[in-house]
Amino acid sequence: MNKIMMIVMLIVVVAISAGCNHVVASQGGISMTTEEALSLWQAKKAVIIDVRTPQEYQEGHIPDAVLIPLNQLETRLDEIPKDQQVLLICRSGRRSAQGTNLLRSKGFEQVVNIEGGMLAWRGPVVK
Known part of the structure; x- marks a missing residue:
């Protein structure tokens, strides 16, 4: 009995840790960390769409x-690719979460919100 319980616990721990680096459902949408987004972007495996205002965009x-x-x-x-991973970003992650939900409702299955937005972004920034 003890051995079976340990095996079950091990399976649960492995299952939980395996899901830590993947896209997760959050507040009704799909999101990923800035670290995961940076990695995808640097590998040219994703397009980033900034949903902030033009003024915010110009600031960085x-x-x-x-x-x-x-x-x-x-x-x-029509400007958003359906055949590529698309990452949405804003200042804090709220507007990009709304945008993610909107695009997914329109059939864009590969759209993901970047959690924490530009406030959490640690990659390169153009000003």
């Missing part, structure tokens, strides 16, 4: 990030 943005303010997202769907 991720190199090559595409600016599509949240209030324009729905009217600019």
Whole structure:
């Protein structure tokens, strides 16, 4: 009995730790950490869309990030690739979470919110 319980606990621990570095559901949306986003972006495995205002974008943005303010997202769907991983970022992660939910409701399955937004971003920034 003791051996069976230890095996079950080991399986649970492995299952939990295996999921730590993957995209997770959060507040009704899908998100990942800035570290995971940075890694994907540096490997050129994802496109980053910045949903902040033009003024916020000018104050500092991720190199090559595409600016599509949240209030324009729905009217600019044709600019968003459906065949690539798309990461949305804003200042703190709230607007990009809204954008992620919007795009997923429109059939964009590979869209992910970057948790913490630019406040948490530790990668390169262009000013």
